[in-house]
Structure formats: C-alpha cells, structure tokens
Amino acid sequence: MFKKLSDSLPNMGQQGKGSGHSRSSFKPKNKASELFDFLELIERWEEIVGPKLAKVTIPLKNQSQTLTILTNHSAYSQALSYMEDTVKQKLFKIFPLLKTKVKKLNFQVSTAHFDKTKADLEKRANLNRRPEAEKKKRTTLHPQNPIYKKLKLRAEEEFSHIEDEEIRKSMISLYLQNELTKGDFSK
Structure with a gap:
C-alpha cells in the first residue's frame, strides 16, 4: 500500500541517469x-x-x-x-x-x-533625545534671572575660600550647572 519515497523517485539526486533533474541544473546562472x-x-x-x-x-x-x-x-x-x-x-x-x-x-x-x-529619520531623532537633555533645556536660566543671581551668589560665598581665581570660577560654574540640572531652586 505505501511505497518508499525512494521507489517513487528513483532518479532523484543521481546525475546523468534517467529523466530526473540533476543537481547541476539548479546551479545559478551567474558566476560569482x-x-x-x-x-x-x-x-x-x-x-x-x-x-x-x-x-x-x-x-x-x-x-x-x-x-x-x-x-x-x-x-x-x-x-x-x-x-x-x-x-x-x-x-x-x-x-x-x-x-x-x-x-x-x-x-x-x-x-x-x-x-x-524623512518621517523615519525624525522619529529616530526623537527617540534619541534623552529626557535629561529636555530637563536641562527647561532649567536653563538667563544670567539676569533673579534665581540664577541667587544661585551664583550662594556659589560665590561657598567657594570664597579658594584663592586661585581660575579654580574658583570653575567651581562656581560646576555648582551652577549642578543646581540648574537638579531644577530645585527652593534652597
């Protein structure tokens, strides 16, 4: 009742025998x-x-x-x-x-x-934006802003003991950046 598959397809895989397809007939037409x-x-x-x-x-x-x-x-x-x-x-x-x-x-x-x-590129650009960057952008204050002036005055008092002018300015700058990143100006 059931035949083996190899009996049904006797010439499969044998090159040059019978009317079956040979493997060489399935080679791509183009050379590498x-x-x-x-x-x-x-x-x-x-x-x-x-x-x-x-x-x-x-x-x-x-x-x-x-x-x-x-x-x-x-x-x-x-x-x-x-x-x-x-x-x-x-x-x-x-x-x-x-x-x-x-x-x-x-x-x-x-x-x-x-x-x-273009839509894909814009979508990728929005995905690459970090929330921290948005927060920093929102907490940027103008140097004439009263909150900024208050923070700067506090920083100058905090680092007044540093004698080297360049180091003191760097420390004040770092302090301001840190405080502005936090966004908490209630102190």
Whole structure:
C-alpha cells in the first residue's frame, strides 16, 4: 500500500541517469565574478550623483538593461536625464560589471518613499533625545534671572575660600550647572 519515497523517485539526486533533474541544473546562472550587489549601489549612490541629488534620488531596480532611479520631484528627473551620460560614466567607474547590464536610465517620481524616509529619520531623532537633555533645556536660566543671581551668589560665598581665581570660577560654574540640572531652586 505505501511505497518508499525512494521507489517513487528513483532518479532523484543521481546525475546523468534517467529523466530526473540533476543537481547541476539548479546551479545559478551567474558566476560569482559576475554578481552585482545592488545594496552596495544604494550605499554608494552619493559618490555617483553627489550629496545634494543623493538626498532626493535613489536607485530602485535594474531590469532589462535599464536602471530605474526614483526621484522626489520631476525636476530632479529632468536634471538627471540631462546628466545621463555623466551618471553612467561614474556608475561604470565604480561598478565596471554594470557596463553590460545598464544601457539606459529611467526615472520615476514618487514622493512617498522620501516622505517615509524623512518621517523615519525624525522619529529616530526623537527617540534619541534623552529626557535629561529636555530637563536641562527647561532649567536653563538667563544670567539676569533673579534665581540664577541667587544661585551664583550662594556659589560665590561657598567657594570664597579658594584663592586661585581660575579654580574658583570653575567651581562656581560646576555648582551652577549642578543646581540648574537638579531644577530645585527652593534652597
């Protein structure tokens, strides 16, 4: 009733026998020397188009000997189309394997990608902000503020016994920074 799997597929894994597939038929078509890392192109895009255009353009895909570049606005697409030969020269200088794989450049406009990227960067920037930094920002007082003057007077009295002027000023500064960081001015 039940057959062994090896009986059902007698030629599996045997090269050159029968009508079964051989392992050699599953080898990748490209040799290692011909492979191209598209992610490296994205990482090095700024070297090709410059820092200003790299902020508003990004390579999207390489298909049918056409490199598709995503732009933020149609004006950038038009500017890059005028510089197509220069862009290709720089591209081939950095990635010589692309000479046979890229014959022309195509431009697509999509602001969604760049808006999402900008939102992600802003989100990361907000996550990296420390609450301590916010607290310090809130407790910064102007030197003419009465609370600041009171703290400074207290610090000058506290460190009046130090004869060296430079050290005394440093100690006063540290005292003020410490008190302002605490945010407790009731003393």
